[in-house]
Amino acid sequence: MxxxxxxxxxxxxxxxxxxxxxxxxxxxxxxxxxxxxxxxxxxxxxxxxxxxxxxxxxxxxxxxxxxxxxxxxxxxxxxxxxxxxxxxxxxxxxxxxxxxxxxxxxxxxxxxxxxxxxxxxxxxxxxxxxxxxxxxxxxxxxxxxxxxxxxxxxxxxxxxxxxxxxxxxxxxxxxxxxxxxxxxxxIRIGSFQRAATLHDEGLLKALTDYALTKLYDATPGENPAAQLLGLVVERTADLAASYMIAGFVHGVLNSDNINITGESFDYGPWRFTPLWEPGFTAAYFDHQGLYAFARQAEAIHWDVAQLALSLRTLSETEPLVDALNRFPELYAAAMRRRFCWRLGIAEGDADTTSALIESAVRAMIESKTPIDRFFFDWRGGVLRTPTSEQHYTGPVWAELKGNVASFANPAAASHIYWHGEAPCSMHIDEVEAIWAAIDTRDDWTMLEAKIAQIADLREAMSGP
Structure with missing residues (x-):
């Protein structure tokens, strides 16, 4: 990935x-x-x-x-x-x-x-x-x-x-x-919304053709609008799942901030949530929690629905609705795939993998275990010992241990990164400390060190 x-x-x-x-x-x-x-x-x-x-x-x-x-x-x-x-x-x-x-x-x-x-x-x-x-x-x-x-x-x-x-x-x-x-x-969903609002069908067609042929390298079929929407649904469902498994909260998931390629961008009031906290928000002005951690898939799905509405003059309604309705299933599949990837295990069947994820999330919430710590300590589906054993006790962890046993892949933790004392994280106190060093002393060494630490994580995650 x-x-x-x-x-x-x-x-x-x-x-x-x-x-x-x-x-x-x-x-x-x-x-x-x-x-x-x-x-x-x-x-x-x-x-x-x-x-x-x-x-x-x-x-x-x-x-x-x-x-x-x-x-x-x-x-x-x-x-x-x-x-x-x-x-x-x-x-x-x-x-x-x-x-x-x-x-x-x-x-x-x-x-x-x-x-x-x-x-x-x-x-x-x-x-x-x-x-x-x-x-x-x-x-x-x-x-x-x-x-x-x-x-x-x-x-x-x-x-x-x-x-x-x-x-x-x-x-x-x-x-x-x-x-x-x-x-x-x-090119954003908002680019298509503008064309639709202006009733500029020529621009809508040109945007659709550009996205399909230049960005997705696809050959337009009988219904290019529905074809494009289907591709965007696939990409954005995966994007929403990737945010969750990373513990990331974008903060401003407006339709003008959703790229037609499903690529995340435009980082303003972002945060990584330390805990699996469904209501965690990143933007101080998000008073209703519209873009809270656990509502990001809902928000992105809603934005993609605005793309579907913008494409109505280019397609019958039914193919657009059919494409849009695939989002929940694709999101669930992406959650399973990405959870297993971050944990370093092979994905099992849908029911077994879903049960594993549910038990892991339940255990993280009940025990207040940080997300980064969980994926670090359980890399390969095998608990790091002996330093972490004392934390992972009780019924919720017993359930997880039972669910993860058949997924065990100790080789996934062979990189030296997994033998360190703590995971690489990116929480707000560290971000503020890095900025304070730059702001008060023009000291960029903390930023450089953090980028190097992230590079180690990236290398560890890039392995088999």
Missing amino acids: ILTPQPAKFTPARDILDVPSLGDAVAPATFPQHILRYRNDRWAQSVGLGELGDAEWVNHFGRFAPLAGSLERPLALRYHGHQFRVYNPDIGDGRGFLFAQMRDHLGRLMDLGTKGSGQTPYSRFGDGRLTLKGGVREILATEMLEALGVYTSRSFSLIETGEALERNDEPSPTRAAVLVRLSHSH
Whole structure:
């Protein structure tokens, strides 16, 4: 479930220009400074940009000099969306843009998009900037999610810009940065909602064809709209399950934040929940718990239903409903597959595996065992001894031991990572400590150490 990047030749693309009226050409902001803080060389090599020197890197990803053969000017994309179930037609890329497209080592069409690159026609009253803390948090989120097998955008570059920003929800003034993400498209459900709301059937057809042929590499069939919806349902059901097994709460699962490829992106008020706590929320403004930990599958399913509604002019209703109704079954299957993958065991039949998951969740809840600790101590379905034995006593753990016995795979814990004292985690106190070191002392060593620790986890999870 972890895709390993491989070296590739730079292969520029500009396929997005085939879709009419999807974005507005914009100019990037001019920044007083360009201090390179992070470059993702693992993924840069996969799109043929790993050999760029730091000066070239800053020129492209801080000053946004075009990449040869790709987009000549950045595009601020247009879209609508439901935000906390309220429809908003007045959104779009307000502090970011699509900077470039290229092919990766697998031949996939990839986007380089920004956050904090300046104002656009959709900025409204915003300054178009990103706080340095927000950029650091996104690096931590994407690195950890990738290691846990979540299909996520990659934080590609972070450059501090020397500006002082005023924010109402954090101490100000605060440092500014510009982030570049590597993603498998920035087309959102909200992009289709906009076309449907404007009754632009030509744009809907163009978006559908682009998504099928360019993003899914599929040949359109008799009903392209239902075909696309079916693919999105499959990807997003898996995304929802991946969040749960990672213990991750996105925080803002609005329809404009759901990528048509099912790739997770746009990390604002995210959190990893320490415990399996169904009502745990990440956003302080999510007063109703709409996007709480255990409601994420419901939220994503609801968003995909908005895609189905947007496609009604291109398809009869029944095929769309049939595709949408597959979500619960696909989500349950993805939960079984991903739980077994993280635990390092082979998946059994549906009933047996479901019973194992139910007993594990029940045990974690009743004993208040951290999610990361559980998967660490029970790697391969065999309890680590003797240090952890004393914690896992009582009826709920006896039930789990009985359910997991037939799944045992001790070889899954052979990597040195599994012989450490504690699992790699990403809880809020650690995130805040990493930022405090940067903010108060300009000390980046804690961030670098954490990225190295996550790399160990990723390697351990990438094994057989």
